[in-house]
Amino acid sequence: GAVVSQHPSRVICKSGTSVKIECRSLDFQATTMFWYRQFPKQSLMLMATSNEGSKATYEQGVEKDKFLINHASLTLSTLTVTSAHPEDSSFYICSALGDGSYNSPLHFGNGTRLTVT
């Protein structure tokens, strides 16, 4: 149980275009999802907290107009990288809170490798 599916797994796009990444909880409802970004051999950096039916909460330094997050249902959150640039190339990973209790583990998708040319 507690499977999170993330698509696409890899995407290559041209500079200036937008890319949408989907994160779905397959067998549970996730009122809260998180979006992380990871550079090679570095930590997962939290970008934003996505709450179903409300606006996402962004971490300091993350441009909300560049990284659009929508959490329209209890099983789907999307991250859209708008007007992508080469410096946006990274590994993006979503996660969903399990049973919603305070110290629940996170269930992660398998990430999306974004390359902007």
Added chain:
Amino acid sequence: SQKIEQNSEALNIQEGKTATLTCNYTNYSPAYLQWYRQDPGRGPVFLLLIRENEKEKRKERLKVTFDTTLKQSLFHITASQPADSATYLCALGGMDSSYKLIFGSGTRLLVRP
């Protein structure tokens, strides 16, 4: 400043030995700490949770300790196997009554057959 430190150098051990990984933190007051395993190109997978009022947790071959005075957690894998080779991440939670986890950069473990 706030920091979570995990040994950036890979830990290379012989199969059958115990692997011990360290997570130290500064200027955080976590209510709990979690350990995750991450394989290359994949998302992390949850392993163990330990709360601030717990000193030790075990699960099969895994053991985690949590010392809030030293601000340190140790993660042990006994009878290590080549399949245990992966990057192990510690994550601090409960700092501000939110669900957010703050991750360390991980330590890569290599278990030689």
